[in-house]
Amino acid sequence: GQNIDQPTEMTATEGAIVQINCTYQTSGFNGLFWYQQHAGEAPTFLSYNVLDGLEEKGRFSSFLSRSKGYSYLLLKELQMKDSASYLCAVTDSWGKFQFGAGTQVVVTP
């Protein structure tokens, strides 16, 4: 099975940096995804990590350490529109996804 833990909520000010941590336990790990979900909308894909290291995509970066079962999503230069829930999802060798409960990021002026 898979257990995924991420903080429930984080608050940061506009222009700041926020790091959302995700720890997981899984059998047959085959990649970790981060999604953004605004209230009442479907999730949108942000990033994918399967090898150790940092993946940078504009203001968003994602890091993975397979040996530690740990990932983080880094949001830089926060904007008000970044207020959303961020979901960590782990996929196994059968292609099955398991989502974390999500971290609600609140960006304040």
Added chain:
Amino acid sequence: GAVVSQHPSWVICKSGTSVKIECRSLDFQATTMFWYRQFPKQSLMLMATSNEGSKATYEQGVEKDKFLINHASLTLSTLTVTSAHPEDSSFYICSAKTGPQGQPQHFGDGTRLSIL
């Protein structure tokens, strides 16, 4: 990029009604589609995995006779909530992915189902 279309986006109906939700991959062939349910402020809960041309695989606790899934083609999967009751009210989201490992799931816009 990959686009998944889900219809309808909002359904309000009486208790006992059956409701069908469609999920289409518009610009790619989806070998696998997934159906999720999400209650307010909770995470996505996988209901079932749907593979084209075969029976869906349901998660533990999901009634297959109540949530009928059909994946008749590589671009269409349907979820039918049979004899819906108020406790079935939720946000239902489908997603689709191509075969290769490591490809993200692409989500439809979701269907908000309200049973009166």
